[in-house]
Amino acid sequence: MRLKEEQIARLAEKVLGDLERAQLVEQKQGRAAVLAGIKSAIAEDLRLEEALERDAEALLEQTLKAVGGQGIDRHKMLRMIKEKLAKERKIVL
Amino acid sequence: MHISEDRISHIAHRIYDKLWRDDLADFPDERRALDAVKGAIEGFFSVMEQVDQAVRAKLASYSQAKVPGSREWEILYQKFYAEELAKRKW
Numbered sequence: 001m002r003l004k005e006e007q008i009a010r011l012a013e014k015v016l017g018d019l020e021r022a023q024l025v026e027q028k029q030g031r032a033a034v035l036a037g038i039k040s041a042i043a044e045d046l047r048l049e050e051a052l053e054r055d056a057e058a059l060l061e062q063t064l065k066a067v068g069g070q071g072i073d074r075h076k077m078l079r080m081i082k083e084k085l086a087k088e089r090k091i092v093l
Numbered sequence: 094m095h096i097s098e099d100r101i102s103h104i105a106h107r108i109y110d111k112l113w114r115d116d117l118a119d120f121p122d123e124r125r126a127l128d129a130v131k132g133a134i135e136g137f138f139s140v141m142e143q144v145d146q147a148v149r150a151k152l153a154s155y156s157q158a159k160v161p162g163s164r165e166w167e168i169l170y171q172k173f174y175a176e177e178l179a180k181r182k183w
Binding site: 041 | 096099100103110111116117118120121125129130136137141183
């Protein structure tokens with residue numbers, strides 16, 4: 001999942017707006033700080049996901065080189081590597 | 094842009110944990126707050142999906158249809174995407 005900075009900002013605004021409308025949040029350090037916190041949580045998770053994808057691609061290439069790559073379903077193997085890394089890193093894809 | 098329910102729940106927990114851990118916010122009703130965050134994320138991606146589909150349909154029906162993924166297609170996609178968001182006052 002890829003989101004541009006402005007999309008992250010829009011998503012953060014929607015999350016906070018919905019919480020405020022339903023009176024489900026008490027903001028302790030002001031709205032701007034809460035909004036920044038939401039953006040940062042989303043951006044950090046997306047960064048972890050991107051890092052995982054990069055690492056999975058690199059691992060796939062290493063594996064294909066090591067075994068020759070013949071008869072291997074690249075797509076399936078990439079998915080398996082991603083799932084393994086996600087489990088190790090406690091990321092939900 | 095497809096996003097699974099598990100992924101939505103995961104991101105919602107990340108947001109909730111961040112706000113609580115950094116002492117930025119309190120939540121009088123944890124379960125309802127988490128549900129609201131999940132609902133907001135789901136709603137956001139639902140609109141994104143609708144916009145994407147509308148833009149793709151517009152591109153496909155364009156009199157001078159471009160090859161999907163080509164540079165011209167991408168430029169038009171971005172242009173129509175911005176128009177579609179503006180139409181929805183996003």
